[in-house]
Amino acid sequence: xxxxxxxxxxxxxxxxxxxxAANRRAELHHxxxxxxxxxxxxAPGNEFLITTSGIRHQGNGGSFCEYMFGVDxxxxxxxxxxxxxxxxxxxxxxxxxxQLTFSKKTDGKxxxxxxFFEGNAVRNNFFFLSGNISGILEKQQELCLKLLxxxxxxxxxxxxxxxASMVEELLEQLPHDCxxxxxxxxxxxxxxYQEAFESLYSQHRSIPDDKFxxxxxxxxxxxxxxxxxxxxxxxxxxxxxxxxxIVNEYKKVLIDCNQQGYADKQQNARLTRLKTLSVRNKIPxxxxxxxxxxxKIDQQEDQADHDYVxxxxxxxxxxxxxxxxxxxxxxxQDMIQLLKAKxxxxxxxxxxxxxxxxDTGKTCDEKIRDGADxxxxxxxxxxxxxxxxxxxxxxxxxxLAFMENFDLTEELVRSLLGNQEAFNxxxxxxxxxxxxxxxxxxxxxxxxxxxxxxxxxKGLTDIxxxxxxxxxxxxxxxxxxxxxxxxMLVFNQAKDRIRNFYSGYNTNEEQSKLLDEVNSxxxxxxxxxxxxxxxxxRDVVLNIKKEAVYMHNxxxxxxxxxxRSLRDDFLENSGLDRFYVxxxxxxxxxxxxxDPDDLILLRAGNSN
Numbered sequence: 235x236x237x238x239x240x241x242x243x244x245x246x247x248x249x250x251x252x253x254x255a256a257n258r259r260a261e262l263h264h265x266x267x268x269x270x271x272x273x274x275x276x277a278p279g280n281e282f283l284i285t286t287s288g289i290r291h292q293g294n295g296g297s298f299c300e301y302m303f304g305v306d307x308x309x310x311x312x313x314x315x316x317x318x319x320x321x322x323x324x325x326x327x328x329x330x331x332x333q334l335t336f337s338k339k340t341d342g343k344x345x346x347x348x349x350f351f352e353g354n355a356v357r358n359n360f361f362f363l364s365g366n367i368s369g370i371l372e373k374q375q376e377l378c379l380k381l382l383x384x385x386x387x388x389x390x391x392x393x394x395x396x397x398a399s400m401v402e403e404l405l406e407q408l409p410h411d412c413x414x415x416x417x418x419x420x421x422x423x424x425x426x427y428q429e430a431f432e433s434l435y436s437q438h439r440s441i442p443d444d445k446f447x448x449x450x451x452x453x454x455x456x457x458x459x460x461x462x463x464x465x466x467x468x469x470x471x472x473x474x475x476x477x478x479x480i481v482n483e484y485k486k487v488l489i490d491c492n493q494q495g496y497a498d499k500q501q502n503a504r505l506t507r508l509k510t511l512s513v514r515n516k517i518p519x520x521x522x523x524x525x526x527x528x529x530k531i532d533q534q535e536d537q538a539d540h541d542y543v544x545x546x547x548x549x550x551x552x553x554x555x556x557x558x559x560x561x562x563x564x565x566x567q568d569m570i571q572l573l574k575a576k577x578x579x580x581x582x583x584x585x586x587x588x589x590x591x592x593d594t595g596k597t598c599d600e601k602i603r604d605g606a607d608x609x610x611x612x613x614x615x616x617x618x619x620x621x622x623x624x625x626x627x628x629x630x631x632x633x634l635a636f637m638e639n640f641d642l643t644e645e646l647v648r649s650l651l652g653n654q655e656a657f658n659x660x661x662x663x664x665x666x667x668x669x670x671x672x673x674x675x676x677x678x679x680x681x682x683x684x685x686x687x688x689x690x691x692k693g694l695t696d697i698x699x700x701x702x703x704x705x706x707x708x709x710x711x712x713x714x715x716x717x718x719x720x721x722m723l724v725f726n727q728a729k730d731r732i733r734n735f736y737s738g739y740n741t742n743e744e745q746s747k748l749l750d751e752v753n754s755x756x757x758x759x760x761x762x763x764x765x766x767x768x769x770x771x772r773d774v775v776l777n778i779k780k781e782a783v784y785m786h787n788x789x790x791x792x793x794x795x796x797x798r799s800l801r802d803d804f805l806e807n808s809g810l811d812r813f814y815v816x817x818x819x820x821x822x823x824x825x826x827x828x829d830p831d832d833l834i835l836l837r838a839g840n841s842n
Contacts, residue, residue, distance in 0.1 A: 277364035295362030
């Protein structure tokens with residue numbers, strides 16, 4: 235028989251708590267005392283206090299929370315897919331050999347800000363054990379780890395609204411005469427923001443501007459700082475099934491690279507492909523940068539591939555020369571070299587360039603503080619201004635290329651025009667070279683993404699020549715977005731009808747009937763007012779046929795023979811988006827329970 239006592243309370247308008255005592259015996263005695271300033275929970279040798287400012291504890295036990303962005307995660311946990319949660323035992327640390335050591339000093343205190351800053355932003359848990367847990371504290375903690383370590387780090391019940399299931403799960407791992415004391419702390423404003431963002435993200439995936447303004451207003455009302463907002467948003471987006479697949483695959487590749495000590499060209503290509511996928515899914519780059527920093531790897535490339543960093547270092551180091559008789563100003567050629575270096579570093583995911591820039595900025599600050607000439611600050615600010623222009627243009631052009639329903643507003647177009655003018659003043663067509671040349675050659679640029687990029691390229695040129703207005707360019711891009719949305723509606727509706735009602739759709743009569751049904755269904759849903767354009771419908775049917783040929787004829791043969799050339803030929807000539815084909819391949823491997831590593835090998839060698 236399991237017995238539980240549970241106390242639920244609110245410290246203030248920010249902190250909510252649940253306290254549980256549970257064992258597998260019939261009797262369970264009163265376990266807490268309360269006054270207006272604190273709740274005290276106790277058992278022989280153990281005490282846990284929840285106060286108005288934070289928590290205090292003594293005895294055995296520790297804390298656990300679900301991993302999220304901002305929570306330190308050791309490589310040993312990263313490498314194990316089943317580990318979801320961080321576990322910290324009071325009074326423990328790692329020695330120089332990486333071994334966990336236990337001490338008798340387990341008492342301590344933490345304020346709520348630290349708990350939700352260093353741990354999970356929304357929910358954090360503490361625990362201690364009593365009963366058949368005795369002896370010196372070091373031994374008690376060692377026993378806590380042995381009994382509950384594996385369960386606490388792997389439980390999927392950590393975010394359940396009701397603790398009953400998790401308590402039952404943990405009790406099964408404890409001796410019969412052992413009592414579990416567990417305390418869950420919830421940050422109510424953070425939870426409210428999380429729920430609001432989760433609701434919007436599940437509906438829209440790409441949060442509309444007006445909804446994002448509402449989120450910002452809510453965060454301001456709840457007094458949630460920018461860092462915690464970002465943590466919560468990243469956590470919600472990471473947990474979305476589509477995003478989770480991409481990030482976990484990226485992490486898996488990085489772990490393999492870390493363990494072998496470098497990234498080879500095939501692994502580097504896979505990482506780049508996943509980063510491109512992440513743009514389309516609007517996964518924050520901060521999540522990938524965090525993984526990159528945690529799992530630092532070297533590139534298995536010739537040193538010549540890193541000449542761009544060496545060149546940038548030469549220019550930036552020149553800024554810092556103390557000899558005032560030497561002209562250290564940044565000229566056009568220097569700025570062009572730095573911009574090309576930054577572009578190359580971005581393509582290679584080479585964070586050493588950003589580290590070089592940060593180090594230079596720090597040195598500049600120190601020299602200015604010590605009395606250096608202000609021209610040093612002017613030169614560095616000049617560089618940063620162009621780098622800000624680069625980041626802005628790169629972000630918006632990338633979003634336009636790879637994200638569905640991304641609206642390039644008139645304000646953003648004017649920003650791109652200003653950036654284009656500034657770059658081309660350094661060197662004619664520099665803007666084209668840095669921002670359009672590579673993206674046009676990217677194999678993952680889909681049909682509509684290519685239309686939008688070409689429309690933007692021509693539009694910016696025509697605006698500069700006085701042939702087009704900013705508003706007209708925005709309307710052209712919106713028209714492509716509208717066409718893309720309609721195409722996807724027709725494609726999904728037609729594919730659904732074919733899957734469920736049609737054994738064939740090759741004759742004109744069958745296709746005419748299918749078109750009537752698609753028009754009728756979409757009109758009844760309020761998705762369209764006018765008839766679907768005939769040419770668009772024909773394109774849809776043709777692409778559905780191509781997909782069927784690939785899935786039923788080519789892909790099984792490609793998988794069996796591992797003939798990458800046959801796959802590459804289909805990708806090159808079919809006209810189907812590579813993103814979409816790779817999703818079909820993933821579904822095929824899952825459905826047929828094939829080894830995912832074979833799919834990785836099949837895709838090996840793609841460089842874009």
